[in-house]
Amino acid sequence: MASVLLPHFRRPPPLYRLALALRRVGLLVLVLILLGLALEAYSVSEVVRTMPSNSGFSSQFLPNGTFELAGSFHLPNGGFLPISDFRLHLRLLDEARAFLGESETGPLTLAPGSNTSIPIVVYLPFTAGSSVDSLLTVDQTLEVQVWANATYGYLFPAGIAIATNDSWGAPFANYAVTTTSAGAGVLAVQITYQNHAAFDEVGSLDFAVVASGGATCGTGSLAVNVPSQQSFQETQNVAIASGCDPTGGTVTASFLAPADVVVPLPTEATG
């Protein structure tokens, strides 16, 4: 009887112990992974409960012929695991789906329990013939593409992409210049537009009447103080230089604001 019971108290052989240990380690790894998954799932549910928000975007002209769109995203991490390698991309397309500008932020680490404010700035340079120029004078629907990538809890690289449409109010909507003769050597220049932007315009409109050959026939300046959503319509008589014929020429204008802001406006034909 003792010989029958003996194996129960003997130390198991090495190979048996090794196989058993390997199986137990495998089981332990599985349990740990499942526990980690459950932990992450719970933490993700806490993150989802505290959704990100944005502060809205402000816009302004910059001195270097650039338009700036600035805002910020508030990203709360309500979970108890970090969100690492967070990158936020934003891209703007105009109504014809032409590229306007983009912004990239990151990489950032959002600590557990934190509420991080991430600034977003998009610079839109005004260059002749570029898509950005149309933003000055044409109200349109812009496509805003936002996508973010991050790794949650060290384990899950994830991303989210959102495409939304935002209406754009042009600061010089329906900009138009008309010229009429106001007597010998005098040209009446009328400039009209509507300020559909969210900001007020204070400054001046400096313009020049240019002959078809390129010579400047005359210049003028109009004071501008146009609140948001208001119209502008002003006429100024310009003395034409002797020998200069504005017929078939153009009127070039720029909006000048404090802090050396210069915004070139589209060139309009005289007549």
Next chain:
Amino acid sequence: MSGAPEPPTHGFQIPPLGQRILASGLRLVPLLVVLVGLPLAGLTFLGSHGISLPVSDLTVTGFGLAIAVLAAARSVVRPSRAYGPVSIAASATAFVYLLVLLTEASYHIAVPGSSVTISLNVARLIALLLLVPAFGIAAGVVTTIEDARHPMERLPYEYPA
């Protein structure tokens, strides 16, 4: 219970073959639910909501069925020298299954009715999970060697009297 002649029981008690088959058959049910039923239900649920994953029903069914059957067979042949090889086969099948999933570990899900697209990469998770069958294969190899060198050595510890 009837079945093949059992090895001599020097200090251990091997359950009869019929009992082992019955126990393995009962174990097969939850295995099939976990490895086949639930994944298929998940794929069907996501599919009905317009979200399709790169994993096919056939892959899930095929591998799930194979792993469950091999795991059940492992229990049946546990007292024999086939235990090690069948353990290796079961773990190797699970390993290959995970490798197949690893090749399609990036999911891009377009949320229906919105302009939102979510992408998720589960490669790291699957890579970690690969450790589990890897340990299973290693254990199977060790058991195969043990059974070849010292037949029935482990039986008193597997089936104590």
